[in-house]
Amino acid sequence: MTIEKIGVIGAGQMGNGIAHVMALAGYEVLLTDINQQALDQALETIRRNLARQVGRGLVPEADMEDALGRIGSTLKLTDLGATDLVIEAATERESVKQAIFEDLQPHLRPHTILTSNTSSISITRLASRTDRPERFMGFHFMNPVPVMQLVELIRGIATDEETYRACLGVVERLGKTAASAEDFPGFIVNRILMPMINEAVYTLYEGVGNVKSIDQSMKLGANHPMGPLELADFIGLDTCLAIMNVLHDGLADTKYRPCPLLTKYVEAGWLGRKTGRGFYDYRGDEPVPTR
Ligand SMILES: CC(=O)CC(=O)SCCNC(=O)CCNC(=O)[C@H](O)C(C)(C)COP(=O)(O)OP(=O)(O)OC[C@H]1O[C@@H](n2cnc3c(N)ncnc32)[C@H](O)[C@@H]1OP(=O)(O)O
Numbered sequence: 100m101t102i103e104k105i106g107v108i109g110a111g112q113m114g115n116g117i118a119h120v121m122a123l124a125g126y127e128v129l130l131t132d133i134n135q136q137a138l139d140q141a142l143e144t145i146r147r148n149l150a151r152q153v154g155r156g157l158v159p160e161a162d163m164e165d166a167l168g169r170i171g172s173t174l175k176l177t178d179l180g181a182t183d184l185v186i187e188a189a190t191e192r193e194s195v196k197q198a199i200f201e202d203l204q205p206h207l208r209p210h211t212i213l214t215s216n217t218s219s220i221s222i223t224r225l226a227s228r229t230d231r232p233e234r235f236m237g238f239h240f241m242n243p244v245p246v247m248q249l250v251e252l253i254r255g256i257a258t259d260e261e262t263y264r265a266c267l268g269v270v271e272r273l274g275k276t277a278a279s280a281e282d283f284p285g286f287i288v289n290r291i292l293m294p295m296i297n298e299a300v301y302t303l304y305e306g307v308g309n310v311k312s313i314d315q316s317m318k319l320g321a322n323h324p325m326g327p328l329e330l331a332d333f334i335g336l337d338t339c340l341a342i343m344n345v346l347h348d349g350l351a352d353t354k355y356r357p358c359p360l361l362t363k364y365v366e367a368g369w370l371g372r373k374t375g376r377g378f379y380d381y382r383g384d385e386p387v388p389t390r
């Protein structure tokens with residue numbers, strides 16, 4: 100099937116990155132959120148990130164304006180009814196995602212493929228609550244979307260081959276690499292990455308190191324581009340906690356229990372970069388460790 104028009108739900112850091120790469124690859128994009136400010140900020144971020152790519156000679160200037168011209172925005176979820184592929188990238192909470200699919204599906208055309216950018220939640224369970232489990236799958240981008248090469252593709256138990264092939268075709272047109280993952284909590288990347296981040300928070304909680312020494316150790320000692328606490332702030336501590344809870348509940352093993360210090364930061368509303376404070380405080384000129 101041909102995919103020309105793509106709907107993106109949730110204009111946070113992932114939604115804006117997904118809209119950016121899709122528009123650059125020539126797709127018509129319609130971005131929606133419940134919040135006008137989030138939509139305005141997303142369009143501003145896309146412009147800034149495209150300008151950075153132009154500045155570095157990666158994207159011709161004319162392509163930037165063309166890409167921006169292909170991105171529309173709306174507060175009305177039902178406007179996405181006319182798209183061929185929907186990628187849901189709203190908050191990592193199952194009830195939020197289910198409500199979105201329930202509200203949207205009566206307005207969709209029969210051929211439209213529904214996907215979720217969820218980091219961890221069961222694709223089979225999300226699909227089972229829709230009218231099209233065979234045309235539903237996981238389409239999991241990595242952050243920052245314009246830079247990271249991988250997209251995990253996750254088939255639910257009912258996903259059909261045509262749906263998988265169509266999504267694979269989109270990944271290929273983006274020039275990215277698809278990794279096929281089975282539908283188990285956290286899929287591949289977060290099954291491995293998130294316990295490492297959680298362990299870094301335990302290392303902080305137990306006083307083995309402070310924020311600076313833990314991040315520096317993993318950057319200089321294991322060649323990671325970002326320390327685990329810096330990366331947690333970048334992903335969003337609410338998202339990290341939500342993923343740990345899915346691993347803990349879904350795999351029923353205490354080795355996945357979220358660190359109480361991670362819970363405390365989330366309860367404080369210190370969610371990382373997006374709220375200005377997490378394991379680092381970003382409100383000044385330089386990030387300052389909070390512990
Ligand atoms: C939670 C999940 O479900 C799954 C996930 O996504 S897990 C998270 C996966 N992501 C990671 O692990 C990221 C780890 N960090 C990194 O790889 C690097 O630190 C980084 C690529 C983000 C930045 O690299 P850096 O060398 O420190 O910065 P910098 O030199 O300024 O940028 C490198 C490139 O990224 C681009 N970039 C940086 N931040 C960006 C952003 N937020 N948005 C778009 N582009 C960005 C820059 O333009 C630059 O592009 P070019 O080199 O092509 O010109």
Ligand SMILES: NC(=O)C1=CN([C@@H]2O[C@H](COP(=O)(O)OP(=O)(O)OC[C@H]3O[C@@H](n4cnc5c(N)ncnc54)[C@H](OP(=O)(O)O)[C@@H]3O)[C@@H](O)[C@H]2O)C=CC1
Nearest residue numbers: 109111112113132133134137188189190191217218242334
């Ligand atoms: N952060 C990351 O590194 C990665 C995240 N993901 C996944 O992508 C998804 C989005 O994450 P991320 O972009 O980081 O999160 P953000 O918090 O940055 O953005 C989520 C956006 O969705 C909006 N939203 C909430 N409810 C609805 C709704 N009912 N309809 C439309 N929009 C809604 C939020 O609005 P408001 O703020 O007003 O609530 C917010 O603007 C999650 O499922 C996450 O697990 C996947 C890969 C990497």
